[in-house]
Structure formats: C-alpha cells, structure tokens
Amino acid sequence: MSKKIKVWGRFSSSNVKKVMWLAEELKLEVERIDAGRQYGVVDTPAYKALNPNSRVPTIEDGDFVLWESNSIMRYFCMKYGGEAFYPVDPATRADIDRWLDWSLSILVPVESPLFLGTMRTPPEKQDKATIAAGTQKLGEIYAILDRRLEGRDYLVKNFSIADLGLSIFADRWLRNPFLAGRPLSARLSAWIARISPRPGFQKFVGGPLE
Numbered sequence: 001m002s003k004k005i006k007v008w009g010r011f012s013s014s015n016v017k018k019v020m021w022l023a024e025e026l027k028l029e030v031e032r033i034d035a036g037r038q039y040g041v042v043d044t045p046a047y048k049a050l051n052p053n054s055r056v057p058t059i060e061d062g063d064f065v066l067w068e069s070n071s072i073m074r075y076f077c078m079k080y081g082g083e084a085f086y087p088v089d090p091a092t093r094a095d096i097d098r099w100l101d102w103s104l105s106i107l108v109p110v111e112s113p114l115f116l117g118t119m120r121t122p123p124e125k126q127d128k129a130t131i132a133a134g135t136q137k138l139g140e141i142y143a144i145l146d147r148r149l150e151g152r153d154y155l156v157k158n159f160s161i162a163d164l165g166l167s168i169f170a171d172r173w174l175r176n177p178f179l180a181g182r183p184l185s186a187r188l189s190a191w192i193a194r195i196s197p198r199p200g201f202q203k204f205v206g207g208p209l210e
C-alpha cells in the first residue's frame, strides 16, 4: 500500500518548488501542507520536532523525516526510480552534487537576500545601494553558470536535479523586475527555455514571481 509523502512548505518557496517539481517528474503521490512565512507553523514545537531549523521544506515519507531540499531530491531519485535525473555513475553524480552544493555555498547566500530585498520588500522600502551591489555580485556568480553552459544543453549531460534546482533560481534572476542593469545572459535564457516546457516547471515555477 503506497502512502502519500507529506511535503511541508509554502508554494512560493524556491526550495519547496524543487521538491514538488521533482515529485511531479517521478509521478509521486504527495500532499503539500502550507508552512513558513505567512502560514507560520515552522516555529511550533510539533514542526520543530521534525525540523529544528524552522525552515521549509521538510518531508515525511512514512516514519522517515528529511529536510534540506537538495537532500530530499537525492532521496527521491534514489528511492523512487529517478536514476535518469541522478545517475549512479560516480563522476556524473559527483558533478551533479557539485552544482547543487555550489548553489548552497556560493549562489544562495547572495541570491536570497537580493530576492527578499526586492520581490519581498515594498518598492519604497527597498535599499537601492544594497540592491545594486547585490546585483553586481550575483551577475558575477551567474557568469560562472553561463560559462559552464557553453557548448552544453544541460549542466551535466542530460537534464538532472542540478538543472532542476538551479533553474528555479536562474529563472527568478532573469525575471526579477527590480534588478536594473543586470547582464541578461542569452545562454542562461536558452537553458531556461529548454527546461521550462517541462510540466513540473510550468506547474510550480513558471507562474508570477512572488
């Protein structure tokens, strides 16, 4: 008897989107429960018992509880037949892991404050100097991704969880209306155009930025 996997986390979270989109790719039955930001929940003792970080997403697959969106993606692939998105060949897998780790160590620390300071801050309260500096820095970081995509359709061989995870951030970089003067890379746009027809992208990523 298959039981639905519970995914805790609000729809608007980039990290929840990774999990929901991959579940869609793998045709998993999931039940998403709103939590985080305007929904609260994450600071309750019950949620903290699942995820002491008070962050989303968290999944419950039967008795197994897991947080960290990239780890959840790896787990789904390993457990539910997602080898195509996370091949077992060591070099291919390590390359995918490298880009997912890079997103946490290099990209997100710059991307997240910039996104919160623009899309989630009323225009009259936005700090223009901080936004300009962040835009410059993030442009340099996306140039690394841009160079990686030279001569490639996807980050590592075929479409993988590296493309899935990173395209969510790159899409909102390209579409954020508050980042004046950022370099709009044709290669990044072409990569997103290759990925965006996927139904999971359409359903969870392609809507209005919020």
Ligand SMILES: N[C@@H](CCC(=O)N[C@@H](CS)C(=O)NCC(=O)O)C(=O)O
Pocket: 013, 014, 015, 016, 035, 036, 037, 042, 054, 055, 056, 057, 067, 068, 069, 070, 104
């Ligand atoms: N590295 C973690 C980051 C989790 C994280 O920071 N999630 C954000 C949403 S994207 C969050 O929970 N923010 C607080 C909130 O929504 O209340 C992951 O990838 O799962």
